[in-house]
Amino acid sequence: MKVEGRGVQSIEVGGRILTALIELGQPTMLRDLAARAGMTSAQAHAYLVSYRKLGLVEQNPANGHYFLGPLALQLGLVRMRGSDPLRMASDTSIELSEATGYMVTVTVWGTHGPTIIQVHEAAYPVHVNLRAGALYTLTGTATGRLFAAIYPFEVVRTLLAREMRAEQKAQHLPSGKSREAFTEDFDEIRRLGYATTEGVPVPGINAVSVPVFDQSQKMQFALTAIGPTSALDVRTGSRDVAGVAEAINRLSEKLGYRPDLAANPAPAKPRMRPRRG
Template identity: 45%
Template sequence: MGDKTLNHDLGAERPGERGNDRRGIQSIEVGGALLQALVREGAPMILKDLAREAGMPPAKAHPYLVSFGKLGLIEQDPLTGRYGLGAFALQMGLTALHGLNPLRVAAPEAARLSDEIQQNVAIAVWGNQGPTIVSIEECSRQVHVNMRVGTVMDLLNSATGRTFAAFLPARMTTALIADEFARQALTREQLESEFAEIRRERLARALGKPIPGINAFTAPVFDHTGHLALAITAMGPSSSFDPDWNGSIARKLRTCAEAISARLGKTG
């Protein structure tokens, strides 16, 4: 009986299961629901509520919490009795975040988005000279856009650039904005209104500029500190590119950027 129980807990292979999806340890997965509940809640919880959110009775949850407490994954407040994530959980999270490369996380998502919307998708980061294209995912159909890796985008005359101008700290953009502003047919009030719209929509839009006949949307991607990590731009011919703020391309781009931000630890 003991051997059978051990094999079940450890996820040992059974006849006919070879080649199926990898099996795990069920008890770890069950206990992990408690950790997931704490992450979703974002605040310490009493045992009753925590167990309910994890889908188990309190009597079943308690032994898991004791073990997690010994590992430092969970801490219990001695005054309120509430359970929260422990120091070791924080260390694990920070180690994972420090090991993340934003571009490596974003690239496969950009490729999937390009396939889904059938438009080219570019990734830009803030470089020494401003917003710089570091990756371009081309869709399966021919989309002729005169852009290549290494291109530095105008800060005020492109959706990519205005995204960085809207979300980066002013100390990083003031000089470049001042240099470009003199060449723009914009007032300061109009420029600030555009930035406010970009922050509200979580998108910047360019219709036929800086590349004639090409429309573009750019969405910001944030890291775990809430700082702008990169920008992701969908672009294509105006004849096949829906420019509506709530159109299919805009919605899917927002969703893609939010998914990348979540992978980088952005919350809220």
């Protein structure tokens, strides 16, 4: 997030060291830490001395490696206690809707599957009947497919199996072929970090759904942008999809998500072949 106004340059420079420690994620030698922060070892050492005095950084006396100290832990705990994930998801969805003109929904996993808890109306005309309390299907919507791909399998398996059987019956597909198609779809969503639909289940309406993770690296919400085909381009390399994903991924970062610690990290620049109706 860009912050306007004049700041203190030395603090901003020193902040690069703290960011490097977070990104490296393990005790680190001075030269490696300095290289990651983009400064000389002598410059980094001066900042590290001050940080050690404050308790932000500690140094292992045996090997000289640096790592985050107790003050950094206390700051993180205070941040976690003061965070309201649902409020932050709501704020992000409102900002995204106002910036893009898309309808945006916030969805959680409920008793009966992916359940919408908030709907923020679009500036573009979107003729879909979505409201708080409504359910997304796991196999026919971007939001549902996202949950099916990323949420714990033991949670989604019963509903997913029921929907897959119904899908197979409706399309008269052999069980193996249908399951293979679903598996490939979910694998792609996990690899690329979001799901899209183009013209399904509502003709002329596209959607892109992105997961929101917290500090435990677990999915908490799905935020889904919905718009007419003429306004929301979900083709490979689309600026629309990249912009939506970037905005929602920032929310995960605010909630403490670390892609490098996750089993299925989202890419820095998400790309996905659109699902066509």
